[in-house]
Amino acid sequence: MSDNLTHLQQLEAESIHILREVVAEFNNPVMLYSIGKDSAVMLHLARKAFYPAPPPFPLLHVDTTWKFREMIQFRDRMAAECNLDLIVHVNEEGVNRGVSPFTHGSALYTDVMKTEGLKQALDRYKFDAAFGGARRDEEKSRAKERIFSFRSANHRWDPKSQRPELWNLYNTRIKPGESIRVFPISNWTELDVWQYIHLEQIPIVPLYYAAVRPVVERDGMLIMVDDDRLELQPGEKVEYKSVRFRTLGCYPLTAAVESEADTLPRIIQEMLLTRTSERQGRMIDHDQAGSMEKKKQEGYF
Amino acid sequence: MAHQSDLIESDILAYLKSQEEKTLLRFITCGSVDDGKSTLIGRLLWDSKMVFEDQLAALEVDSKKVGTQGGAIDYALLLDGLQAEREQGITIDVAYRFFSTDKRKFIVADTPGHEQYTRNMVTGASTAQVAVILVDARKGLLTQTRRHSFLVSLVGIRNVVLAINKMDLIDFDQKQFDAIQRDYEKFAAPLGFASITAIPLSALNGDNMIEASANTPWYSGPTLMGYLENVPVAGDSRGEPFRLPVQWVNRPHLDFRGFCGTIASGTVRPGDEILVASSGRTSRVARIVTMQGDLPEATAGQAVTLTLKDEIDVSRGDMLTIPDAPPLHTRHPEAHLVWMHDEPLQPGQLYLVKTASAVTPGRVTAVQYVVDVNTLEQKQEPTLGLNGIGVVRLELDRPVSFDPYRNNRDTGSFILIDRYTNATVAAGMVITAPVDPDAVQVTEFTPEVVVCEDAAPVRISLSAASVSASGASVVDLSSEGCAIEFEISPSFIEHLGKGNRVLFRLKDLGQLHAVALLAFQQRLSFEFDRTAEGISILVFRRGIKPVENSYADTGTSI
Numbered sequence: 001m002s003d004n005l006t007h008l009q010q011l012e013a014e015s016i017h018i019l020r021e022v023v024a025e026f027n028n029p030v031m032l033y034s035i036g037k038d039s040a041v042m043l044h045l046a047r048k049a050f051y052p053a054p055p056p057f058p059l060l061h062v063d064t065t066w067k068f069r070e071m072i073q074f075r076d077r078m079a080a081e082c083n084l085d086l087i088v089h090v091n092e093e094g095v096n097r098g099v100s101p102f103t104h105g106s107a108l109y110t111d112v113m114k115t116e117g118l119k120q121a122l123d124r125y126k127f128d129a130a131f132g133g134a135r136r137d138e139e140k141s142r143a144k145e146r147i148f149s150f151r152s153a154n155h156r157w158d159p160k161s162q163r164p165e166l167w168n169l170y171n172t173r174i175k176p177g178e179s180i181r182v183f184p185i186s187n188w189t190e191l192d193v194w195q196y197i198h199l200e201q202i203p204i205v206p207l208y209y210a211a212v213r214p215v216v217e218r219d220g221m222l223i224m225v226d227d228d229r230l231e232l233q234p235g236e237k238v239e240y241k242s243v244r245f246r247t248l249g250c251y252p253l254t255a256a257v258e259s260e261a262d263t264l265p266r267i268i269q270e271m272l273l274t275r276t277s278e279r280q281g282r283m284i285d286h287d288q289a290g291s292m293e294k295k296k297q298e299g300y301f
Numbered sequence: 302m303a304h305q306s307d308l309i310e311s312d313i314l315a316y317l318k319s320q321e322e323k324t325l326l327r328f329i330t331c332g333s334v335d336d337g338k339s340t341l342i343g344r345l346l347w348d349s350k351m352v353f354e355d356q357l358a359a360l361e362v363d364s365k366k367v368g369t370q371g372g373a374i375d376y377a378l379l380l381d382g383l384q385a386e387r388e389q390g391i392t393i394d395v396a397y398r399f400f401s402t403d404k405r406k407f408i409v410a411d412t413p414g415h416e417q418y419t420r421n422m423v424t425g426a427s428t429a430q431v432a433v434i435l436v437d438a439r440k441g442l443l444t445q446t447r448r449h450s451f452l453v454s455l456v457g458i459r460n461v462v463l464a465i466n467k468m469d470l471i472d473f474d475q476k477q478f479d480a481i482q483r484d485y486e487k488f489a490a491p492l493g494f495a496s497i498t499a500i501p502l503s504a505l506n507g508d509n510m511i512e513a514s515a516n517t518p519w520y521s522g523p524t525l526m527g528y529l530e531n532v533p534v535a536g537d538s539r540g541e542p543f544r545l546p547v548q549w550v551n552r553p554h555l556d557f558r559g560f561c562g563t564i565a566s567g568t569v570r571p572g573d574e575i576l577v578a579s580s581g582r583t584s585r586v587a588r589i590v591t592m593q594g595d596l597p598e599a600t601a602g603q604a605v606t607l608t609l610k611d612e613i614d615v616s617r618g619d620m621l622t623i624p625d626a627p628p629l630h631t632r633h634p635e636a637h638l639v640w641m642h643d644e645p646l647q648p649g650q651l652y653l654v655k656t657a658s659a660v661t662p663g664r665v666t667a668v669q670y671v672v673d674v675n676t677l678e679q680k681q682e683p684t685l686g687l688n689g690i691g692v693v694r695l696e697l698d699r700p701v702s703f704d705p706y707r708n709n710r711d712t713g714s715f716i717l718i719d720r721y722t723n724a725t726v727a728a729g730m731v732i733t734a735p736v737d738p739d740a741v742q743v744t745e746f747t748p749e750v751v752v753c754e755d756a757a758p759v760r761i762s763l764s765a766a767s768v769s770a771s772g773a774s775v776v777d778l779s780s781e782g783c784a785i786e787f788e789i790s791p792s793f794i795e796h797l798g799k800g801n802r803v804l805f806r807l808k809d810l811g812q813l814h815a816v817a818l819l820a821f822q823q824r825l826s827f828e829f830d831r832t833a834e835g836i837s838i839l840v841f842r843r844g845i846k847p848v849e850n851s852y853a854d855t856g857t858s859i
Binding site: 004005006007008009010011012013014016017020021023024047048049050051052053054136137143144159162163164165166167168169171173174175186187189191192195198199265266268269272273 | 309314323399423548549557617711715
């Protein structure tokens with residue numbers, strides 16, 4: 001809490017403290033790696049926390065099979081460069097049933113491919129702690145979630161009986177089958193994340209930078225045509241526009257924004273001058289107020 | 302979101318450079334249910350342009366649906382995150398909010414005003430450096446104001462803002478503002494705050510939030526934002542003795558042993574001599590290792606990896622310190638305990654005690670007294686229930702390194718965990734520790750008066766502030782080697798006159814004379830207690846009724 005540290009230095013120190021605490025106290029931690037910019041920062045912090053050792057836990061990617069191709073390439077490159085074990089889990093049951101965002105709607109699709117997939121992976125490998133890159137400024141229910149967030153054996157979050165979290169003393173005790181989700185960058189904002197990426201020169205998926213890409217306009221949003229699974233609806237046509245992504249997820253559910261920002265400073269500049277929040281590009285939050293809270297109770301990150 | 306938008310547009314790199322120097326302030330807001338806390342924070346977010354258009358659109362919809370402002374924008378809805386809370390119209394847990402200006406990034410802990418949620422306030426305050434205590438200008442100080450202020454002081458916050466809100470509803474009446482400020486300063490004097498800044502506000506209308514209000518020409522102090530941007534961040538502990546609780550030992554290969562942890566206080570450089578508090582072994586710092594190269598120096602707040610010149614035994618749970626000012630290393634800390642669970646404290650039962658450096662089984666052996674948070678009165682009770690606060694003595698299975706909480710929040714704090722349910726049941730703040738009977742060989746107690754070479758007795762001055770400002774009514778004389786005598790201030794006698802009790806912890810029987818003399822001269826009573834830990838004398842005034850609750854919750858100003 002020293003005044004001579006800048007806000008980013010303090011945030012970094014807090015995150016490193018959290019990462020180390022988990023490694024010291026848990027038997028089998030894992031880092032949920034979603035390939036986005038928040039995951040990039042979290043992974044960078046983990047490398048710093050355990051240097052000169054590599055981070056002593058694997059990365060887990062719950063692959064919905066609908067991620068942008070550039071994300072998958074980036075994921076494999078980072079895992080190799082950082083000398084990390086990468087576990088890729090796909091909900092095969094969902095795949096066999098042909099669950100897709102087009103045929104089943106975003107709510108069911110997300111539940112099956114993301115939430116169910118995540119729970120399957122956590123159960124299969126018996127992870128007792130899972131790092132996630134969620135931030136408290138993203139969404140209201142996250143603002144109240146603890147950094148060390150307890151999950152029952154059924155992966156449920158109970159917002160009404162959260163453990164009090166004081167100072168930097170984290171209660172890591174669990175019974176067999178239970179687990180803790182840990183959010184090392186809880187106290188970072190979107191701006192902090194971008195500033196840190198800029199300052200530390202952290203590699204991010206090229207989709208964050210503006211480039212000419214094929215898109216269709218659907219329900220007022222620009223959806224990128226990342227492969228031939230995107231079926232055009234009547235009246236839709238593929239256009240080539242200079243676009244970038246403020247947030248990355250499954251390509252049919254993640255809207256692009258028109259932009260010319262092709263460098264990090266220009267991205268930050270655009271972000272600072274814009275008037276909409278980053279989650280706006282995510283269809284998952286649009287269903288209803290409190291939808292994130294419901295999803296989280298059911299086990300979503 | 303557009304602060305400094307000119308610079309952002311014209312020279313983003315210069316802007317980014319300027320942002321690298323930004324500092325961080327964590328603060329807490331506390332107030333009663335209707336004081337407008339959520340509105341105040343919502344307004345800060347709003348005015349610092351941290352609300353986006355899509356959030357604004359959602360806010361407009363929500364304001365019409367569940368708002369309390371008759372369809373107008375209800376800033377409080379920016380904050381109340383969980384559905385259950387929205388429906389009840391109150392905040393029921395601790396929420397963290399973020400905003401920034403060009404000078405600082407802010408983390409706000411939004412905490413509830415409900416009585417049963419003392420635990421949430423203590424939780425939010427534990428990481429805060431400043432407290433904003435809200436008062437409704439129409440109502441003045443309430444019991445809650447007193448309670449919040451006490452909790453804030455207990456948790457070690459030294460700078461408070463008295464945010465006198467809803468000034469618009471009393472026509473910005475200076476007299477009433479002054480009266481509330483005076484009342485508060487008088488009441489808060491024993492709490493030992495370093496600064497109290499009263500600000501006349503209307504959070505709803507924005508008066509004195511960012512810009513000085515035209516409605517309060519008589520007020521020349523800072524606006525709320527002005528204060529938050531400029532208040533020096535307390536707890537700069539670079540100059541304090543070095544403390545590194547070892548969190549993890551990094552051993553990637555045989556040639557590297559790094560000791561990882563967050564520096565709790567002080568500064569460290571390669572070559573510095575360090576002491577392992579548990580073993581007394583010493584070594585020197587070889588390197589401060591980071592992924593981006595070794596550092597020449599590291600200071601409080603940084604998460605570091607140190608290597609040492611010698612192979613000495615250090616593991617998680619140890620504390621690296623400077624040799625000439627080591628921490629307490631004890632099995633028997635005495636501490637403030639805030640009970641946070643429905644199941645009351647079971648003295649004698651084993652809990653897990655988690656400190657900055659270790660998890661150790663331990664039990665509470667005695668509740669010295671319980672503090673009524675509304676009256677600050679001390680009572681003798683056998684246990685602590687939910688939201689109870691008291692001074693207790695602990696017995697740990699093995700010695701642990703601590704500092705008194707008032708010296709170091711990081712190495713003076715701990716939590717208690719229930720071994721069966723794994724619930725976090727209490728938060729603790731170390732006051733002191735008696736000389737450890739394990740460390741000092743005491744085979745037989747010899748009631749001899751220690752004769753000092755230096756004949757002049759040590760004068761110890763006692764005032765209400767000296768006993769209550771430190772947070773505990775404990776006078777610890779166990780480190781005074783020589784004869785003592787007291788200098789008594791009227792406020793000290795007044796403190797006892799209100800029914801408060803003061804515990805004197807003695808080094809030996811020789812000091813008893815001075816305490817007995819004090820009791821004789823001031824017509825006080827005392828109880829004598831000798832345990833394995835030493836001698837203690839509880840001094841009090843007999844026949845005094847406990848402090849009357851002078852701060853009623855009737856809604857009238859006092």
